[in-house]
Amino acid sequence: MGETTSKLFVVSGPSGAGKGTLVARVRAELPDLGLTVSATTRSPRAGEVDGTSYYFLTPDEFQRRVDAGEFIEWAHVHGNCYGTLKSEVERNLSAGSSLILEIDVQGALQVRERMPEAVLIFIKPPSLEVLAERLRGRGTETEDSLALRLANAERELALIDRYDEVVVNDDLDEAVDALIGIIKNHERS
Numbered sequence: 001m002g003e004t005t006s007k008l009f010v011v012s013g014p015s016g017a018g019k020g021t022l023v024a025r026v027r028a029e030l031p032d033l034g035l036t037v038s039a040t041t042r043s044p045r046a047g048e049v050d051g052t053s054y055y056f057l058t059p060d061e062f063q064r065r066v067d068a069g070e071f072i073e074w075a076h077v078h079g080n081c082y083g084t085l086k087s088e089v090e091r092n093l094s095a096g097s098s099l100i101l102e103i104d105v106q107g108a109l110q111v112r113e114r115m116p117e118a119v120l121i122f123i124k125p126p127s128l129e130v131l132a133e134r135l136r137g138r139g140t141e142t143e144d145s146l147a148l149r150l151a152n153a154e155r156e157l158a159l160i161d162r163y164d165e166v167v168v169n170d171d172l173d174e175a176v177d178a179l180i181g182i183i184k185n186h187e188r189s
Contacts, residue, residue: 034092
């Protein structure tokens, strides 16, 4: 078997595109793939655990860490802050394991600036209509927040050419296979 190199894979795309489900399935198939825990100022949802789901920080603590340069990327998204701590990325890569970051589009483009060697993968919904159905199906959106997320999705889809790879998440099994193939190809290159 050929040599593989540990790489930083950044998976992003519109809210509701299925990033979390896809990444969870890929990690089940590739258990050596590292995963960073993001920091956020939003409140935990049911079942989320601090330090496992996210690092839940107060807005003041989040800003202190931004000012100290501790984030590889961070953004204001839907009224809250989200970010990836540099220490989380370094911990994984220094252990020799490839790493998968599941973040929003703004964050992915920040990573591209700070780590040009990162592989950016865009998860694309089959259509905006399907995206709207998925977001409604969550039961967590008001009509206003749904409209905001769909407007953001249109802006994010316009940035797709800034990515190295695109996976259309129409059939989940096919999307999982495509994402695993992309990861394995880049680790070999």
